[in-house]
Amino acid sequence: MRHPPFPLPTICTLDVKLKPIAKKALLYNHYGSSHMLLQPSRQAVVVNSHQPCSRRPEVVLDMTFGGGGHSKAILNSAPDVTVLALDRDPTAIHLAEDLAKEYPGRVKPILGRFSELLSLLSHMRIPERSVDAVLLDAGCSSMQMDQAQRGFALSKDGPLDMRMDGDRYPDMPHAADVVNTLDQQALASILSAYGEERRAWKIASAVVEARRSSPITTTRQLAAVVAGAFPPAAVYARKDRLNRPSHLATKTFQALRIFVNDELNELHAGLRAAQTALRPGGRLVVITFHSLEDRLVKRFLQGEDMSNLDEFHFEQKQRKEKYAERPKQRSEHWAPIKRKVVTPEKQEMLENPRGRSAKLRAVLRL
Numbered sequence: 001m002r003h004p005p006f007p008l009p010t011i012c013t014l015d016v017k018l019k020p021i022a023k024k025a026l027l028y029n030h031y032g033s034s035h036m037l038l039q040p041s042r043q044a045v046v047v048n049s050h051q052p053c054s055r056r057p058e059v060v061l062d063m064t065f066g067g068g069g070h071s072k073a074i075l076n077s078a079p080d081v082t083v084l085a086l087d088r089d090p091t092a093i094h095l096a097e098d099l100a101k102e103y104p105g106r107v108k109p110i111l112g113r114f115s116e117l118l119s120l121l122s123h124m125r126i127p128e129r130s131v132d133a134v135l136l137d138a139g140c141s142s143m144q145m146d147q148a149q150r151g152f153a154l155s156k157d158g159p160l161d162m163r164m165d166g167d168r169y170p171d172m173p174h175a176a177d178v179v180n181t182l183d184q185q186a187l188a189s190i191l192s193a194y195g196e197e198r199r200a201w202k203i204a205s206a207v208v209e210a211r212r213s214s215p216i217t218t219t220r221q222l223a224a225v226v227a228g229a230f231p232p233a234a235v236y237a238r239k240d241r242l243n244r245p246s247h248l249a250t251k252t253f254q255a256l257r258i259f260v261n262d263e264l265n266e267l268h269a270g271l272r273a274a275q276t277a278l279r280p281g282g283r284l285v286v287i288t289f290h291s292l293e294d295r296l297v298k299r300f301l302q303g304e305d306m307s308n309l310d311e312f313h314f315e316q317k318q319r320k321e322k323y324a325e326r327p328k329q330r331s332e333h334w335a336p337i338k339r340k341v342v343t344p345e346k347q348e349m350l351e352n353p354r355g356r357s358a359k360l361r362a363v364l365r366l
Contacts, residue, residue, distance in 0.1 A: 057082060058132040061277060063114065063270055065092050066141035068099050075103050084131070086110040086117060089144065090166050113165075114270030121277060133283045134274040138267055138293045140164070140257060142354065148219075151175060152257060154247050157220040162253075164261045175256045179222060180215045184208045194264075194292065195255030203229045203252055223249040254290060264296060264309050271300045275333055278365040283337070285362045294341070294359045301363050303331030334363040 057080040062071045065087040074081055085096040085107055096109035112120045118128075144164065145153045151161035151174075160176035163169075179187070184204045191200035206229035207216065216222050226249035227235070238246040258264060274284050286301075288294040300306050342360040349356040 059084065059126075059130065061131050061134045061274070062086065063117070063134060063274070064137040064141065065096050065109075066137070067092070067143040068095050070135055070137065071096075071107065072099060075099075075106055082106050082108065084108050084110060084121075084126070086112065086114075086120075088113045088165050088168075089141075090168060092141070092143065095143075114266045114273055117270065117273040118276055126277075128276050129279045131277040131279060131282060133285075134278055135285050136270055136274065137287045138297075139263070139289045145354075151219055152253070154219065154223055154249055154253055157218055160217055160219055160222055162257045162260045173260065175222075175260050176215070176217050178256055178260060179207055180211050180217075190259045191252055191255045193255070194258040195251035196291065197251040197255065199229060205229070219253075222252070223247065226252045258292070264292060267293060267296055268300065268306055268309060271297065275365070280365055282365045283362065284334070284365065285360065288359050288361075289357050294361075297361055298341075301331060301334045301336075301361060303329045303333065331366075333366055335366055337362040337364055 058078070059082050060071075060074055061084045062074075063086045065071060065085040066089075068085070071083045071085055075083060083106065085093075085099070087093055087096065088111070090111060093109050093111045096107060100107035100109055108124065110117075110120050110124070121128075140152050144150050146156075148156035148158035149161070150163075151158050160174060160179065162175040163172055165172060178190070182190070184201075184207075187204035187207055188200040191197040191203055197203065203226050206225050207222075210216060210221075210225045210228075216225060227247075230248050234248060238248060238250075271286075278284060286297050288297055296306065296309070342362075344352070344355055344358055
């Protein structure tokens, strides 16, 4: 789970009202005299049920269960909600199973990828267009980042793994397999496409040169090789949104993680699955953490044809020129709850640095 540094819209139904709180807007839902509200929290998304629902219980699909913070907060504050807890990581599912024991009959753990979701729901006899709300918190979870043995984090030395599925698929390549077997051109293409790294070719060259001596097998090794591809002055040149020095290997790690886990195709599959699963009037809330994710989500929700994701894999200048010529579209499936994307304020970023690049989009299923 990530810790969203801003208010999340509600996961509910029917009439929509917007009320500004702390320069943001939280969306209310009404069942006659009852309503539910999602509030911000450093630990989770908090659902506040002011009165018991007078109609049928709600079904909320948490598509990225992670550490379970979002789901647990919803369960604590909305006694009539059932949570479908999806995650591709077996470790997360073990946590979901523990939560299911804590909340008997209200949590249904689902092990699988976004691309497998519809078949999994069908197997559970959950019909299409029946889910009330979907929360999709894209990317790598804090739980995965904090475990050195998973190989996701720059700050922790561990094996260069990066597989979100863990050991579910023994033949699935690790990040180490990618950096030690692909040629320079292929590596540069991955870094450019998925990391938007301007020095992709030089980094790929440094990787190929380094592995001639010995395989690159740990996160610390890779970070050192990438840093060596930059001039000394670059160490202090890259800054994050808090104006802090950003590690030179950050984009490389992002690119490898996205490639190993096929994240963009999975994200697209997840959005399509949410579109099929949600009932008319249901809500979709999506949190993204880098431009590739957010760009895909934005265009999908605008109704653009996203069947060919290769269009994302060219230079940013070409991309801007390409889409500047396109007329704006309006989706026949989605209506925006809030016109502008929600981003964290500076104080929120200081309190939760991991959420500094987060963007939230919330839409209503038509």
